[in-house]
Amino acid sequence: MIASKKNKIFYFCLFLAPAFLLYLFFFIIPLFQGVQYSFTDWNGIVPEIPFNMNKADFETGVASKLHNRTDLKYIRKxxxxxxSSGNYNLTNWIQEGNTNRQITTGEKRKLKQILKKVGISSIHYVGLQNYRDMFQKDERFVPRIAKNFLFNEFDDLPKAIDAxxxxxxxxNHITAKSDRRFLLEFYKYNPAKSSYGLAHNLSDHDSDKLKTLISENMYQNTLIPGVIGFTLFFVFFNVIFSNLLAFILALILDTKMKSRNILRSIFFLPNVxxxxxxxxxxxxxxxxxLPAITGISVWLGNPDLAPWAVLMVTIWQGCGYLMIIYLAGLQTIPTDIHEVAEIDGANWRQRLFRVTIPLLMPSITICLFYSLSNSFKCFDVLLALTSGGPGYVTTSIVLDIYFNAFNNNLFGYATAKAVLLCLVIIVITGIQLFLMKRREVEL
Structure with missing residues (x-):
């Protein structure tokens, strides 16, 4: 029996409708709500509708300003x-006839609209202020150059400084000529040691003045990567190393070794x-x-090692899943192609780069997309291992959004960052899919 065109359309819509509804309710609507809140100063604590108001405030600030009798009647309802308290309290239950019912979301929304007419609102529109603050005022967020001072004025003066x-x-940091002369008066160049040595004939006044001068001007400019810098570092190296390790493991386990099934389970286990x-x-x-093996006592508390430590953990946890995808792709490549290439005189390197990798492009596309999106969204490991520390050297954008929203109660600001992150992920993964799919077609 051949189905009619109308039946085909009907069944197509029937199967498509649940997916469309899920996509609508769990992505489209939250995205538009997020965009809306990103332009506000919403703090996530103050309710959108006040639960109670002082009698005088209600009468002068609400009732006297509402000229529409219908709105006034609705508010008083x-x-x-x-x-006993002299306050107007918002009721959660409404009596209609002989039954009581709870106030609905639609009624709360209408109350919110009426109160907004008289200037009562916990959420205020701030335009692009959140986005401007993100890049102009939030020093933790963007990469910046900071001064790392090398001397404290309460320490003893250094006896010698390398030239x-x-x-x-x-x-070079001292601009005033008088200060330069003062410095060179007490620090003399020693050609034999290629350093500047401190003179011994210092008075207490000169010593204090010299300490102040050195403490204010002896520094190094260092790059602070910030939240964006760490996120880019984490995404780049996690995508590269996890895919590379997964691909190597897949190549090894695609052989005829006896223990390959056990090894596949072992490597996949961390992903479970x-x-x-x-x-x-x-x-x-x-x-x-690790301290007992390497002699390095502090890993997660070291600003230089902590980013690499959390990267190591995420690679270990995620490469097993990517390995399975690569392994499935390798097993779809016909053995005849490798045999023909070997007969033609191709060595293993030529077979890898000219046969295996081109035919594995669909799997590479999937793995890159998966690892790229997951790297941007990484949250659990960073929170549990370091909580973004030490300082904020392991704070990703997702973790920063969490801190802004739930620690600082800046929900509007955090939502702006979330919207920006969503757009970045869409753009980057979209470009990646476009380039990889075009590469697949060319091959």
Whole structure:
């Protein structure tokens, strides 16, 4: 029996409708709500509709300003005067006839609109202020150059300073000629040691003045990557190393070794574990095992090592899943092609780059998309391992959004960052899919 065109359309819509509704309610509507809130100063604490209002405030600030009798009647229906406290309280239950019912979302929305007419609102439109603050005022968010001061005025004066460091980190930062002369009066160049040595005939006044001069001008300019810098670092290296490791493991396990099935299960096992469990396992390793092996006592508390430590954990946890995708792609490549290439005299490197990788492009596209989007969204491991520390050297954009919203109660500001992150992920993954799909067609 051949189905008619109308039946085909009907069944197509029938199967498509649930997916469309889920996409609408869990992506489209939240995205538009997020965009709307990103232009506000919403703090997430103050309710959109006040639960109670002082009698005088209600009468002068609401009732006297509402010229529409219908709106006034509607407000008085839901705000009931409590004689004992002298406040108008918002009721959650409405009596209709002999039944009581709870106030609906639609009624709350209408109350919100009426109160907004008289200037009562917990959410105020701020335009692009959140987006401007993100890049202009939030020093944690964007990469910046900071001064790393090398001397404290309460310390003893350095007896000798290397000539290169003296000029680069101190002398060149002093602009006043009198201060330069004062510095050179007490620090003399020693050609034999290629350094500037401190004179011994210093009075207390000169010593204090010299300490102040050095403490204010002896510094190095260092790059602070900030939230954006760490996120880009994390995404780049996580995508590269996790895919590279997964691809190598897939090539090894695609052979005829006897233990390949056991090894596949072992390498895939970390992906089954919860990211929180993974973080606790590795925090134990970083505290007790790795210090004994490497001699480095602090891993997660070291600003230089912490980013690499969390990167190591996410690569270990995620490469097993990518390995399965690569392995499935390798097993779809006919063995005849490799045999023909080998007969033609191609060595293993030529077969890898001219046969295997081109035919594996669909799997590479999927793995890159998956690892790229997951790297941008990484949250659990970072929160459980370091909580974004030390300082904020391991704070990703997602973690920063969490801190802004739930620690600082800046929900509108955090939503602006979330919207920006969503757009960045859409653009980057869209470009990646476009380029990779075009590459697949060319091959």
């Amino acid at each position: 839901y705000y009931i005067l409590d004689p 290169t460091a003296f000029h680069k980190d101190l002398y 574990l919860s990211l929180i469990i993974v973080a606790f396992i590795w925090s134990f390793i970083f505290r007790l095992i």
